[in-house]
Amino acid sequence: MKTSIAKTIMLDGSRAVAEAVRLAEPSLVAAYPITPQTHIVETLSRWQAAGQTNYEYVRADSESAAAAMVLGAAAMGEVAYTATSSQGLLHMVETLYNAGGLELPFVMTLANRSVSAPINIWNDLSDAMAIRDTGLIMLFAESNQEALDQHIIAFRLAKELSQPVVVNLDGFLLTHTSEAVCVPSAKLVKDFLQVNRTKHNQHLDTAHPNTIGHLFMPEDFQSRRQNLQRKLVGALPIIEHIYQDYYKKIDTAGLTNYTTTNTGHLEYYGPQHANTVLITLGSIAGTIKDALDDFNKKTKKPVALLRLKTLRPLPISNLQTILKHKKYLAVLDRALSVGACPPLAADIAAALNGQSLVSLVGGLGGKDIERSDISTMIKLARAGKYGPHFI
């Protein structure tokens, strides 16, 4: 079904995210402003000050404090939300490891921005890649519509899985870009989010005093971490189910074309028989899609795109199924693991059991990736030399 333009309004990514958060009705929003995330929390703060919402809003004294507040609220069994970017995220990291390990659910927006030095406020995925190992579920949006959808999905995921969820949207490229977005009705969202919260014996409750986050001895620690690993991998079918439920119940689906090659974990775009696949995350997929439509018109050897929507947990078997017989693979990272293989390329290479791929790096610190760069990427993919190649 094609959603008509009449059902949409023009929203920038920040406002689309704020709308989703308002609809999800958290009881606490705690944040500290940082570019390019600021417009999100400014909007949420303004609505709260005008009495249009029911959440508590706390302008924390740092990102570290904001993360501690949402962790604390989650420990009390409350629905909490925060948002950050870049250096702000790095201030949160210690607490995020705790939230992941303690399985305390909240939703966080990460408006992706480079990390200093050199200082730069523009977009790349360096910040996101710094929290891959925290135990947070990590979703990545391509458009403002998907950013809105994924936030509502994230509130349900957090609740159902009892695990923190971070939704990534590209700074400026989405946060500051206005485009047509369909905002679902409050009733539909309420129905979708109406699930029984996992009974969690870790809630702090004065009637039943207990301790969370106590010391784990060497004989217990590893098995606890092993359980967390199992839990995250086991979350994949639940994530898929929740996406399907979202697009069944909430009518923004026409915009995202939900099909077997467009699942909760990933989207495959292009002819099934394409022997070359570009693999990436986030909003750059839009530019690649336009470029591939042009490219594939003029060639007998078409190219496809694989965009991951879920990076943690990594949908390994899905990746293997789709990519198994592909001859040429190139992974476009917008971040570095300085001195080693770029992070997404490393993940994909490990998932594919030795199937060879080419590593590309582009878009660092807001460097524009143009449609014309895509043909360079295809040439490099087909030349088969590992790289990393800087676009």
Place this chain on the structure above:
Amino acid sequence: MLELRFHGFGGQGVVTVAELTGLAGHNAGIWSQTMPYFGPERSGTPVEAYARFSDSRCRSRERIINPDWLIILSEKLLANPDILRGIKKTTKLLAVSSNEPAILIKKYPQLKKITAGLFSLDADIWAKHLGNTLMSNTVILGALSKLTGVFGQANAVTAIENKLAGKNKTIIDLNKQAVHLGYENIHR
């Protein structure tokens, strides 16, 4: 696909005028996308903004490289070769200036490269006439409703109502007049 690139200085409303064209395009039933490109975050530095209009969703997120229209919000920028990067034979240009296009070509010889159409608009004077120079943005929006063919004057007026929802009626009415003045006062 029609692509507009706006050039101006921080504080002039470059981003706002681009956003308004996006709202107007959306009101006309066209898939629209608008996007700013900021320099360092302070007033007075060069700012660019982009607007795309298409029959289907605008998915590309690259900056606009080969614009169909250049909208230059300050005459000072007309001497800067950077504003003309990526122009095509069909690229047209609207400059905010009190000078007619023929005079602008004499003052800024690089404008000879724009052969498809050169237009000017004294947006600041019309805005001052209405009592607030900030309204030059909506004067420009009015001119673009006539020039680009993407949206009409009525769509531009609705865009003003969208953008200024909640503001007092006098301000909204003045901005509507600004759209009309822009529509009527383009120099060719």
